[in-house]
Amino acid sequence: MTRTGAVQPPAAAVQGLSSIKPFRRLWVAVSLSSLGHWLSVLALTAMAGALTRDKDVPGQAQVIAAVLLAMLLPAVLFAPLAGALAARLDRRTTMIAADVVRFALLVSVPLVDSVAWTLAAAFLVACVTLLWIPVVSASGPDLVPDDRRDDARRAGRVAAYGAAPVAAGLFSVLALIAGGAWDAADRADLALYLTAVVFLASGAAVSALPGLPSTGVVPVSSPLRLAFQGLRSTSSKDEASPAAGGGMPLSGLALGVIAVALSCGAVISVARVYARELGGGDPGYGAIATALSLGLGFGVFLGPRVLGPFSRRRLLGLAVVAAALDLLLISLVQNLVVVVFTTGFLGVAAGVAYAAGTTLAGGERDGHDGRGAHPGHDGHDGHDGHERAFGYLSSVALVAALVAVAAVPPLAGVLRDHRVKLLGDGVYDLHGTSAALLIVAVVALLSGLLAYRRLDDRRGIPLLPDLTAAALRGETYAPPVPEVAPVAPRVVRDRGVFIAFEGGEGAGKTTQARLAAIWLRDHGFEVVTTREPGATKTGMRLRALLLDRETTGLSDRAETLLYAADRADHVANVIRPAMERGAIVVSDRYIDSSLAYQGFGRQQRVDDIARLNAWATAGLVPDLTVLLELPPEDGLNRITSPADRIESEPQAFHERVLSGFRALAEAEPDRYLVIDASLSQAEISRQIQDRIRAILPDPIPAGTEDVTSTFPAITDA
Ligand SMILES: Nc1ncnc2c1ncn2[C@@H]1O[C@H](COP(=O)(O)OP(=O)(O)OP(=O)(O)O)[C@@H](O)[C@H]1O
Numbered sequence: 001m002t003r004t005g006a007v008q009p010p011a012a013a014v015q016g017l018s019s020i021k022p023f024r025r026l027w028v029a030v031s032l033s034s035l036g037h038w039l040s041v042l043a044l045t046a047m048a049g050a051l052t053r054d055k056d057v058p059g060q061a062q063v064i065a066a067v068l069l070a071m072l073l074p075a076v077l078f079a080p081l082a083g084a085l086a087a088r089l090d091r092r093t094t095m096i097a098a099d100v101v102r103f104a105l106l107v108s109v110p111l112v113d114s115v116a117w118t119l120a121a122a123f124l125v126a127c128v129t130l131l132w133i134p135v136v137s138a139s140g141p142d143l144v145p146d147d148r149r150d151d152a153r154r155a156g157r158v159a160a161y162g163a164a165p166v167a168a169g170l171f172s173v174l175a176l177i178a179g180g181a182w183d184a185a186d187r188a189d190l191a192l193y194l195t196a197v198v199f200l201a202s203g204a205a206v207s208a209l210p211g212l213p214s215t216g217v218v219p220v221s222s223p224l225r226l227a228f229q230g231l232r233s234t235s236s237k238d239e240a241s242p243a244a245g246g247g248m249p250l251s252g253l254a255l256g257v258i259a260v261a262l263s264c265g266a267v268i269s270v271a272r273v274y275a276r277e278l279g280g281g282d283p284g285y286g287a288i289a290t291a292l293s294l295g296l297g298f299g300v301f302l303g304p305r306v307l308g309p310f311s312r313r314r315l316l317g318l319a320v321v322a323a324a325l326d327l328l329l330i331s332l333v334q335n336l337v338v339v340v341f342t343t344g345f346l347g348v349a350a351g352v353a354y355a356a357g358t359t360l361a362g363g364e365r366d367g368h369d370g371r372g373a374h375p376g377h378d379g380h381d382g383h384d385g386h387e388r389a390f391g392y393l394s395s396v397a398l399v400a401a402l403v404a405v406a407a408v409p410p411l412a413g414v415l416r417d418h419r420v421k422l423l424g425d426g427v428y429d430l431h432g433t434s435a436a437l438l439i440v441a442v443v444a445l446l447s448g449l450l451a452y453r454r455l456d457d458r459r460g461i462p463l464l465p466d467l468t469a470a471a472l473r474g475e476t477y478a479p480p481v482p483e484v485a486p487v488a489p490r491v492v493r494d495r496g497v498f499i500a501f502e503g504g505e506g507a508g509k510t511t512q513a514r515l516a517a518i519w520l521r522d523h524g525f526e527v528v529t530t531r532e533p534g535a536t537k538t539g540m541r542l543r544a545l546l547l548d549r550e551t552t553g554l555s556d557r558a559e560t561l562l563y564a565a566d567r568a569d570h571v572a573n574v575i576r577p578a579m580e581r582g583a584i585v586v587s588d589r590y591i592d593s594s595l596a597y598q599g600f601g602r603q604q605r606v607d608d609i610a611r612l613n614a615w616a617t618a619g620l621v622p623d624l625t626v627l628l629e630l631p632p633e634d635g636l637n638r639i640t641s642p643a644d645r646i647e648s649e650p651q652a653f654h655e656r657v658l659s660g661f662r663a664l665a666e667a668e669p670d671r672y673l674v675i676d677a678s679l680s681q682a683e684i685s686r687q688i689q690d691r692i693r694a695i696l697p698d699p700i701p702a703g704t705e706d707v708t709s710t711f712p713a714i715t716d717a
């Protein structure tokens, strides 16, 4: 993952590493072994189906689910044990032995030809795979230079998960080709033999590997512990995420991941029997598996790219709801073609949810401390954060999928088939499988909607324009600013000019306010430079209170009122007296900061805040507001001092503040000068001076210059 939260393209991860010969060979071996792994899931479940073909659908579904459970359980129960054991073994020997043992187990299944042995073999294959995984995970990064280790990990994942659609496609094709001449049992035998050969090929590829480091693997945490620790420690909004200094409402994230994993697990658990009920047999089963795995890969890769500036939290919430709706469709429309395509969409939604979820849990963009999450700021290493996030999410997903696989087939058995009478003469046959999927879909939909509500960080901003702005224009949607009826008339004054500098953190307001003041003084004006909050004695106390990170639990309304109180004092004691003297007041922030931060940032009603501030300032509006526009990440990176309470807000908060400033500027173009703050300081100053020149009064009362023939005096504030 990149620092901006985008998942790096898989191709980019592998690129360049292929020139490292040992790594390339290991990658081929891992791809083959992963292909064998996914094929073994399909072949063993197909075998279970063939051995129980005389049973009724629910009976058959339960045996197939038992095989899936046997393949999932070792990962949940023994992962740390396998990791510790693998650390002591020679890597090459372990990998070759794992491939050979899996070969032997798969060949034995058709020879023994019994349900009990199929189950046992599935369990043993999964146990051996568990030993193989940590060895391979540690070996890839050890074969590349230090600065490519992350890429090696990513490339490993591409090999492991990229093999899934290939395996499913291969299985489908095999089932189709053998379908005419062979019965289900022979087809399952053929798939098992083919899988065994793939493992043998992987073993051969490993044995040809030069220079594999001998021992030592990365420690493996228990998925159960990871999942439950993460869920416990993040169920309250203010606690840190397991991954990084997160603090996002992770109950929303967890709910979302659980809902998606339940949906996918439910489909997988009954895919074989559902395909049979819909007349698709093994090719149909393979097609469903291919659609799901292809969709997943597509979603992980494409989702975050297509909707670049779209809120990751909204994206995750939407993807979860979309996955649940897909499952609803899969359960109700009993047509194989529709089921295959909808399963593909379910995969896409799950992939998008996974990519957005990893970004969020990794705290790289949307963590509680948007800056702290960057490497070097608070000691959190981006890679560690991402790896922990990956581990946590995978564990939650694994446990939820396991629950679905264990629960859905028996539920289908209990529900049995029903004939529902429709209006007129129509009838609708609701299979037990469909009914079970329907129940999971409803649970997932409710969880998805709840997750969306909890995750949504743009409440009040309509979804459709927000989506369209991101998808079509590649920008964050800024809602139009509501018309505010001023409670007090604009202040009328004879003399003085008021210029405010606005913008996000580190945009250069202080720098430019100072340069403008110097320039104005050079031209003979009395200039008062000031700032908010904290220009008066009371203001300084308020500033300390507002910006101290120790100030916790301050409500949004109280924060708004404190900024308004500071402003009231500022206007009464500094700005107004200066303007009455005829001075030019240059203020670093003013009302628009409250509209942008407390309004857009905190998602409170902007017109309420405008009204409050109009009252606090008796309607004093700047003659000119200079908005320095800079992406929040760049501004925050400019600041070297520790982040204060507001700067520590998540990235999404600062994005909203920026879109708020933009909306305010668009609503009042005459009062605003908007400048790209990434330009040089000198260029920005030049643009500001050009604009200020137009609103300046004559520094010397009209006629004085003619009378005295003197140049205007320079007055210091
Ligand atoms: N145009 C620019 N290009 C690069 N760096 C700049 C530019 N303008 C200011 N800086 C630097 O960015 C940092 C922040 O600038 P400054 O304090 O003026 O920003 P600010 O908007 O007032 O920040 P804050 O929100 O903390 O008040 C300073 O180190 C400053 O030197």
Ligand SMILES: Cc1cn([C@H]2C[C@H](O)[C@@H](COP(=O)(O)O)O2)c(=O)[nH]c1=O
Residues within 6 Å of the ligand: 505, 531, 532, 533, 547, 563, 589, 590, 591, 593, 594, 595, 597, 598, 646, 647
């Ligand atoms: C006036 C005003 C300010 N803020 C926020 C914006 C900044 O994070 C701090 C001020 O710090 P700076 O370094 O002086 O820019 O306060 C706000 O949220 N609302 C306001 O009205």
